[in-house]
Amino acid sequence: MTTSLTSVPAAAAVLPAVELDYVASCELPMPWAKFRLHAFTEPATGKEHVAITLGDVANGEPVLARIHSECLTGDALFSLRCDCGPQLEAALQKIAEEGRGALFYLRQEGRGIGLVNKIRAYQLQDAGADTVEANEALGFKPDQRNYRLCLPMLQHLKISSLRLMTNNPRKITAMEQLGLKVVERVPLVITHNPFNERYLATKAGKLGHLF
Ligand SMILES: Nc1nc2c(ncn2[C@@H]2O[C@H](COP(=O)(O)OP(=O)(O)OP(=O)(O)O)[C@@H](O)[C@H]2O)c(=O)[nH]1
């Protein structure tokens, strides 16, 4: 049985709604704790998104949260070109340490351009472009993500106040524009290696990330 979860709060009335359907939840044991996994579908795109929770996130207290954008290469294939894998792991570990929190895994691969286009962008980066120049050369904005996706999931889980694990101030602004309260920014660990130095420098220099 699916439940339709379309809504736009007053603060985000100017933005078009994103409709998600809640489908099912299950236990998800991980090395750090036994989480719960909640599945949603996005009828407009056919994409499947998930939220991972631990503890009672619906009790009104601010929730330690991570909004994580899909990165197949970093999250699953151990790529050292970015810091996504270690950030995903660190966020889940921190939620487990606190015994309560939520991670939203959004299928917005490659900052919203998709896996194949991200690999095209990486090819341009191999030839000298930075991450922003590569996206633009392919006809995309530097960051095409839409955080409105989170709203139906947050509402389904009854979360309205966040302690957000991020180094990206635009994520905080996006959440506030959706009518959510961000009571704290919790910085995330950055893992430097010889392959991601330029990626991290571009994030700090052109995309406004706080390191
Ligand atoms: N287009 C493109 N996407 C990338 C590149 N490197 C990583 N990504 C994607 O960027 C997304 C992660 O975003 P980041 O900009 O690294 O970090 P963030 O989510 O904005 O900020 P944090 O909350 O601090 O992690 C994932 O969807 C990755 O697949 C790249 O070179 N080009």
Ligand SMILES: [Zn+2]
């Ligand atoms: Zn990545």
